[in-house]
Amino acid sequence: MNQSFDERGSAxxxxxxxxxxxxxxxxxxxxxxxxxxxxxxxxxMLAREALKAFVxxxxxxxxxxxxxxxxxxxxxxxxSERKTRSSQNSLSEEYSISCSTYPCIQPGAQVELxxxxxxxxxxxxxxxxxxxxxxxxxxxxxxxxxxxxIASARGYVDKWS
Numbered sequence: 001m002n003q004s005f006d007e008r009g010s011a012x013x014x015x016x017x018x019x020x021x022x023x024x025x026x027x028x029x030x031x032x033x034x035x036x037x038x039x040x041x042x043x044x045m046l047a048r049e050a051l052k053a054f055v056x057x058x059x060x061x062x063x064x065x066x067x068x069x070x071x072x073x074x075x076x077x078x079x080s081e082r083k084t085r086s087s088q089n090s091l092s093e094e095y096s097i098s099c100s101t102y103p104c105i106q107p108g109a110q111v112e113l114x115x116x117x118x119x120x121x122x123x124x125x126x127x128x129x130x131x132x133x134x135x136x137x138x139x140x141x142x143x144x145x146x147x148x149x150i151a152s153a154r155g156y157v158d159k160w161s
Contacts, residue, residue, distance in 0.1 A: 036119060036147060039117070039119045039149060040119075040149040040151070042117075043093075043115055043117040043119075043149040043150075043151040044151040044153075046071070046074055046093065046115060046117070046151070047095075047113055047114070047115040047151035047152060047153040048153045049070060050067050050070055050071060050095060050113055050115060050153070051111065051113040051153040051154070051155050052155070053066040053067050053069075053070045054066065054067045054097065054104075054111060054113060055105070055111055055155055055156070055157045055158070057105055058105065059103065059105050060103045060104050060105055062105075063104065063105055064097075067095060067113075071093045071095070074093070075093060093115055093116065093117045093118075094115075094116045095113055095114060095115045095116065096113070096114045096116075097111060097112070097113055097114075098111075098112045098114075099111050099112075104157070105157055106157060107157060107158065107159045107160070108156060108157065108159045109156065109157045110154065110155075110156055111154070111155055111156070111157060112152060112153070112154045113152065113153050113154075114150065114151070114152045115149075115150070115151045115152070115153075116148055116149075116150055117148070117149045117150075117151070118146055118147075118148055118149075119146065119147045119148070119149055120146055
């Protein structure tokens with residue numbers, strides 16, 4: 001092998017110059033998908049817990065109060081954990097209830113709670129700032145920054161209450 005001395009190490013530098021810029025966006029994409037998936041699993045868990053809070057109430061008003069209290073406490077905890085800079089980055093949860101009977105809180109009644117949780121995708125990828133011309137905007141079009149995770153849980157009011 002007759003190799004000139006000045007070409008030694010060129011494969012390493014070519015790899016760094018060509019492959020690394022391709023790996024970084026792929027890595028950011030996979031990290032964002034992972035974070036959104038985690039947030040969707042949290043929404044599913046939160047829907048189950050909110051349903052437990054709802055069906056443990058003595059009447060419909062108390063059941064809704066318990067559910068709203070649980071959701072607000074969860075929102076406060078996640079906001080303080082993430083140390084968000086503004087209220088725009090915090091998660092917000094809304095829910096709807098469908099019951100087999102009216103009022104909902106009757107022994108043996110089936111209750112379905114659907115939770116709509118807003119996920120701020122941009123804040124899930126920490127370290128990326130929203131500036132013109134970066135990956136978040138292409139020709140003035142903005143890609144999806146917020147996503148809604150919908151989670152449902154179904155259960156019964158205790159027959160012995």
